[in-house]
Amino acid sequence: MITLVSILRKSFANGARMGAVDVTGNAMARPRRAPPSADRPAVASITSVAARAGVSIATVSRIVNGIANKAGPETVERVQRAIAELGYRPLSVGRALRRKESRLVALLAANLGNPAMAAIAASAETALREAGYVMVLCDTHDRPELQDEYLLEMRAQLVRGIILLGAVPSTHLERFVQQGEPLLFVNRRSPFAGTAPFVGVDNALAGAEVADLFLSRGIHDIAVVHGSLKSSATAERLEGFAQRLAGAGIRLPKSRRLTAPLLDHLAIGYAAAGRLVAPGPVPRGIFCLSDLIAYGVHKRLLEAGVRVPGDSLVVGFDDNPLNNWLAPWLSSVRVPYASFGAAIVEAFDGIWSGATSRHVELPHELVLREP
Amino acid sequence: MITLVSILRKSFANGARMGAVDVTGNAMARPRRAPPSADRPAVASITSVAARAGVSIATVSRIVNGIANKAGPETVERVQRAIAELGYRPLSVGRALRRKESRLVALLAANLGNPAMAAIAASAETALREAGYVMVLCDTHDRPELQDEYLLEMRAQLVRGIILLGAVPSTHLERFVQQGEPLLFVNRRSPFAGTAPFVGVDNALAGAEVADLFLSRGIHDIAVVHGSLKSSATAERLEGFAQRLAGAGIRLPKSRRLTAPLLDHLAIGYAAAGRLVAPGPVPRGIFCLSDLIAYGVHKRLLEAGVRVPGDSLVVGFDDNPLNNWLAPWLSSVRVPYASFGAAIVEAFDGIWSGATSRHVELPHELVLREP
DNA sequence: TCTTGTTGGGCAAACGTTTACCTCGGAAGA
DNA sequence: TCTTCCGAGGTAAACGTTTGCCCAACAAGA
Numbered sequence: 001m002i003t004l005v006s007i008l009r010k011s012f013a014n015g016a017r018m019g020a021v022d023v024t025g026n027a028m029a030r031p032r033r034a035p036p037s038a039d040r041p042a043v044a045s046i047t048s049v050a051a052r053a054g055v056s057i058a059t060v061s062r063i064v065n066g067i068a069n070k071a072g073p074e075t076v077e078r079v080q081r082a083i084a085e086l087g088y089r090p091l092s093v094g095r096a097l098r099r100k101e102s103r104l105v106a107l108l109a110a111n112l113g114n115p116a117m118a119a120i121a122a123s124a125e126t127a128l129r130e131a132g133y134v135m136v137l138c139d140t141h142d143r144p145e146l147q148d149e150y151l152l153e154m155r156a157q158l159v160r161g162i163i164l165l166g167a168v169p170s171t172h173l174e175r176f177v178q179q180g181e182p183l184l185f186v187n188r189r190s191p192f193a194g195t196a197p198f199v200g201v202d203n204a205l206a207g208a209e210v211a212d213l214f215l216s217r218g219i220h221d222i223a224v225v226h227g228s229l230k231s232s233a234t235a236e237r238l239e240g241f242a243q244r245l246a247g248a249g250i251r252l253p254k255s256r257r258l259t260a261p262l263l264d265h266l267a268i269g270y271a272a273a274g275r276l277v278a279p280g281p282v283p284r285g286i287f288c289l290s291d292l293i294a295y296g297v298h299k300r301l302l303e304a305g306v307r308v309p310g311d312s313l314v315v316g317f318d319d320n321p322l323n324n325w326l327a328p329w330l331s332s333v334r335v336p337y338a339s340f341g342a343a344i345v346e347a348f349d350g351i352w353s354g355a356t357s358r359h360v361e362l363p364h365e366l367v368l369r370e371p
Numbered sequence: 372m373i374t375l376v377s378i379l380r381k382s383f384a385n386g387a388r389m390g391a392v393d394v395t396g397n398a399m400a401r402p403r404r405a406p407p408s409a410d411r412p413a414v415a416s417i418t419s420v421a422a423r424a425g426v427s428i429a430t431v432s433r434i435v436n437g438i439a440n441k442a443g444p445e446t447v448e449r450v451q452r453a454i455a456e457l458g459y460r461p462l463s464v465g466r467a468l469r470r471k472e473s474r475l476v477a478l479l480a481a482n483l484g485n486p487a488m489a490a491i492a493a494s495a496e497t498a499l500r501e502a503g504y505v506m507v508l509c510d511t512h513d514r515p516e517l518q519d520e521y522l523l524e525m526r527a528q529l530v531r532g533i534i535l536l537g538a539v540p541s542t543h544l545e546r547f548v549q550q551g552e553p554l555l556f557v558n559r560r561s562p563f564a565g566t567a568p569f570v571g572v573d574n575a576l577a578g579a580e581v582a583d584l585f586l587s588r589g590i591h592d593i594a595v596v597h598g599s600l601k602s603s604a605t606a607e608r609l610e611g612f613a614q615r616l617a618g619a620g621i622r623l624p625k626s627r628r629l630t631a632p633l634l635d636h637l638a639i640g641y642a643a644a645g646r647l648v649a650p651g652p653v654p655r656g657i658f659c660l661s662d663l664i665a666y667g668v669h670k671r672l673l674e675a676g677v678r679v680p681g682d683s684l685v686v687g688f689d690d691n692p693l694n695n696w697l698a699p700w701l702s703s704v705r706v707p708y709a710s711f712g713a714a715i716v717e718a719f720d721g722i723w724s725g726a727t728s729r730h731v732e733l734p735h736e737l738v739l740r741e742p
Numbered sequence: 743t744c745t746t747g748t749t750g751g752g753c754a755a756a757c758g759t760t761t762a763c764c765t766c767g768g769a770a771g772a
Numbered sequence: 773t774c775t776t777c778c779g780a781g782g783t784a785a786a787c788g789t790t791t792g793c794c795c796a797a798c799a800a801g802a
Contacts, residue, residue, distance in 0.1 A: 040551050043526065045788060056752050061790055072750060092528045093473065094788030096464040097757050104507075112493035115486065115693075122483035125510050134524065136475075137508040139496050153505065155414065157463045180411050266696055295696040322486075325637055325666040326697040416758060427782050432760055440779060465758030468787050745802075753794080764783080772775075 044086035053082040064090060096158050105348070106136040106154040108147060110166030110188075114265070114292065116318045117165055119337035120186065124163065127341025133160065142263070144170035151176055161348050166231065167191060182351050184344060184358075189232040195357045197350070199343045201364040203233050206333045207240030209366050210287050210315050213331075215248050219285040219313060223256040225272045225297055226289040227265055237289050237317060256283065269296020277304035282312050291316040291323065294330055309370050319367050327369075334365045415457035424453040435461060467529050476719070477507040477525040479518060481537030481559075485636070485663065487689045488536055490708035491557065495534065498712025504531065513634070515541035522547055532719050537602065538562060553722050555715060555729075560603040566728045568721070570714045572735040574604050577704045578611030580737050581658050581686050584702075586619050590656040590684060594627040596643045596668055597660040598636055608660050608688060627654065640667020648675040653683050662687040662694065665701055680741050690738050698740075705736045 046064075050057040055075060062070045063079045071079070082088070096102035105128055109117045125135045136159065140147040151172045154162055161182040167173060169191040176183055177192050190196035214222055222245065229235050242252050258272035269288060276282055277300060288294035294316035298308055308314050308329045319334035320327075343360040350358030417435075421428040426446060433441045434450045442450070453459070467473035476499055480488045496506045507530065511518040522543045525533055532553040538544060540562040547554055548563050561567035585593055593616065600606050613623050629643035640659060647653055648671060659665035665687035669679055679685050679700045690705035691698075714731040721729030 047788080057789080058753080058791080059751060061788095062751090065790080067791095069749060070751070075750080089523055089527045091468075091788055093464045093467040094757095095790075097462075097468055097759090097787090098789045098791085100757070102464065112489070112496065115489070118483070118486070118489040118493070121492075121508070122489070122510055125483065125508055126512075129509070134528065135508055137478075137492070137496055137506055138500070139493055141497075152460055156460045157505065295693065299696050322666065322693070322697070325670050326693070418758080428759080429761080429783080430781060433781090436760080438761095441781070443780060446780080462758055465787095466760075468757090468789090469759045469761085471787070743802095746800085748799080749797085751795090753792105755790100755792085757789085759787085760785100762783105762785085765781090766779105768777100768779085770775100770777080772773095 043091075044088040046088070046090065049079065049082045049086055049088045052086065053079045055079060100158065101160060102158040103133050104136055104154075104157055104159040105133045105161045105163065106138060106150070106157075106159045107163040107165060108138045108140050108150050108154075108167075110140055110142045110168065112137075112139045114290075115320050115322075116290070116335065116337060117187075119321075120165055120340045123338050123341035124344050125341070127345045131345045140166075140168065142166070142168055144168050148172040155181070161351065163344060164188075164190075168230070182348070184347050184351065186340065186344065187233050191230075191232070197347050197358045199340065199347050199360045199362070200233065201333075201335050201362050203236035204240030204243075206317070206364045206366070207237040207242075207287075208244035210333065211241050211244035211248075213315065213366060213368075214285040214287075214313070215245075215250075217285075217313065220250055221281075221283045222250065222252065222285040222287070223258060223276060223283040224252065224287045224289065225258045225269055225293050227259065227268055227293065229259075234289050241287055265290050265292035266296040269293035269298075270300050271296075273297040273300030277301065277306065282306050284312055286312055286314045288314060288316045291318040291320045291327075291330070291332055294332070295327070298327070298329065315366075323367075323369070328371045329369065331366070331368045331370070334367045336362050336364070414462075415459040417459070417461065420450065420453045420457055420459045423457065424450045426450060471529065472531060473529045474504050475507055475525075475528055475530040476504045476532045476534065477509060477521070477528075477530045478534040478536060479509045479511050479521050479525075479538075481511055481513045481539065483508075483510045485661075486691050486693075487661070487706065487708060490692075491536055491711045494709050494712035495715050496712070498716045502716045511537075511539065513537070513539055515539050519543040526552070532722065534715060535559075535561075539601070553719070555718050555722065557711065557715065558604050562601075562603070566730075568718050568729040570711065570718050570731045570733070571604065572704075572706050572733050574607035575611030575614075577688070577735045577737070578608040578613075578658075579615035581704065582612050582615035582619075584686065584737060584739075585656040585658075585684070586616075586621075588656075588684065591621055592652075592654045593621065593623065593656040593658070594629060594647060594654040595623065595658045595660065596629045596640055596664050598630065598639055598664065600630075605660050612658055636661050636663035637667040640664035640669075641671050642667075644668040644671030648672065648677065653677050655683055657683055657685045659685060659687045662689040662691045662698075662701070662703055665703070666698070669698070669700065686737075694738075694740070699742045700740065702737070702739045702741070705738045707733050707735070 046057045046060050050060045059071055059075065060079055063076055092102065107121055107124055109121060112118055112121065121137060128135045138150045140150060147168055148170045161184060163184050163186055165186045166188050167185055167190065174192050177190060177194065177196055183196060185196055185198045187200050189198050224238060224241060226234050226238055245252055258275060260268045260271040262268050262271065273296065282301065286297060288297055294314055298314060301308055301312060306312055314330060316330050316332035319332035323330050323332060339362060343362055347358045347360050417428045417431050421431045430442055430446065431450055434447055463473060478492055478495055480492060483489055483492065492508060499506045509521045511521060518539055519541045532555060534555050534557055536557045537559050538556055538561065545563050548561060548567055554567060556567050556569045558571045560569050595609060595612060597605050597609055616623055629646060631639045631642040633639050633642065640663065644667065653672065657668060659668055665685055669685060672679055672683060677683055685701060687701050687703035690703035694701050694703060710733060714733055718729045718731050
């Protein structure tokens, strides 16, 4: 049995399919022995409340749920007292099973190591709680199989909605979209056809505004450093940026569009900047498509003796709150992460009430820092 | 009804108690109308699998759960095929209701805005998933009522365990501790009597090591800047630090123990440093009990023309991974956040198998940065 | 007085699982 | 040949809720 359990755990971990039991992704994480819960006092149930108040469980349920005209004032009073005395609180699983719907909302984030995603997660949690929901957090590590595993698991949890913060194309995601599961895409749009609900900033416009900044300063020698273009956010930023430059007669050659085959944005920035300083001269304007990339670029520039923003104006994206404290040299497009939570709840309200496709566009702002 | 719902939402949000219905903290977050889920295809249940395989649901259940010797090979084969064809996955709520235990584990964090807590959350999520659990994330914002509300809600969700990442004293927390609920304290110890399971670093030792660093450099003019001493982590760090200094004959007067009545560590650091630069001279060694505090201190010092670490050696705590990129001037006690997840799972394994009190102490490391 | 409608409340089904208990064969041991 | 045991599988109860349906009592309108 020990062996069985450990095999199951392993297979769940990597999403492999290796047998009947694992096909359904369950049976793992069962306690080896019964947990020592016997000593814990029994938690009050609707039955105990009903007994103590001398009514049926139906009446308790109706009072708890505020169904009017189904109980007299003195009955309500009695039941309320019983509830208070027993410390009763309805069990979510019983309720969810009956209603076929829980109060859980899942957030599938591509990479929680990214401060921007962590900030969105924090904001979402607060807003969801205020709206009465409970948030489940999942880190897909940008891996399609893991994302699929989470999607299936969340459906099995009867979650009310799923937030995809940085979705990656995957089999089941496409299926979920088609089947009309309550999905909300944040930051990155749905990678599939059709228009799925989305919350985020106008990335193309923001990119264009950065281009405007460079142009207004007379900076024409420009480079851009970016992560994977599979992300719609990245692609749109780059597109808006390049297009605006093109409109001013400035083209952005391949040699000025840099990236690196790495996952970590910090490392991408550092590596890409290496290819900028080596041949030289360093471009007078560098647009980094995330703050993390900008940090990496900056470090490499510093090592090469390039002053920022004096010699080269570096512009990031996200505007990490720490920038004010640690990166006074970095201009950046501020994304209002603190207001993502409210926007997410608003979008879900739309989804749940049957709106065909709910889009929320949040305002961004180019923050200039030149010490 | 609209009014009722909005009242309930509000009251749930601030944890107030204002009527029968709200006493149980439910009834909010119900959809105004039925969600348009009718178009979604029905999800397979154990009944449909049983029907398709021509067996009883008991047999399906046993096969799914890997109970041996209860089904012949060809039956298993038939059931597995049915499961695969229907895409069946057991509904968690049904299972949880029956077993009186879910696969949910809750993480109650004091402040997700703090990068250190966010890092622990990310690490915990990954480790829990690998062990087969699903993580619920809650931000208590260091508020006791909110923490209580979460505790109650999580019990109603039948969570398998609750991680308190930065617990604050509260009524129900004390009750939960007494009742033997599966709680795990991380970073901050239980604020109540008795020894509750704990995961964290040896804060006192780390504090002492920072003192040693100062002493070995001949730095005797020292200050410490800290946040709330209600946090056991903060208190222990300070205690270990001061004690080691005292052992070397150096005392730390009140005027060299600085804080500010603020929540934000960045602001605390900035404000406290203001009181350091004003009278002058600035101490040659400043121990900041978190990296965020160090960032705030550094900014203020910089404004005053103090060079770090040249004029004053600033030491932080946590060692945010960004320090390598953004704060090359900051030495810091590295806390191994990436390994917290595994430690948390290990601790829970102990708790669930009935160990009286499971403690995991993680190694820290003083990282020196002097560019 | 009879109908009709409303209020107050109980009964029982249903949601999807797990599992204790039962039954039926067949095989092995006495 | 008669027990005994084991494998294979079904039946039904139970977990905690919600809710459709029923019914009694009472009030108002005809």
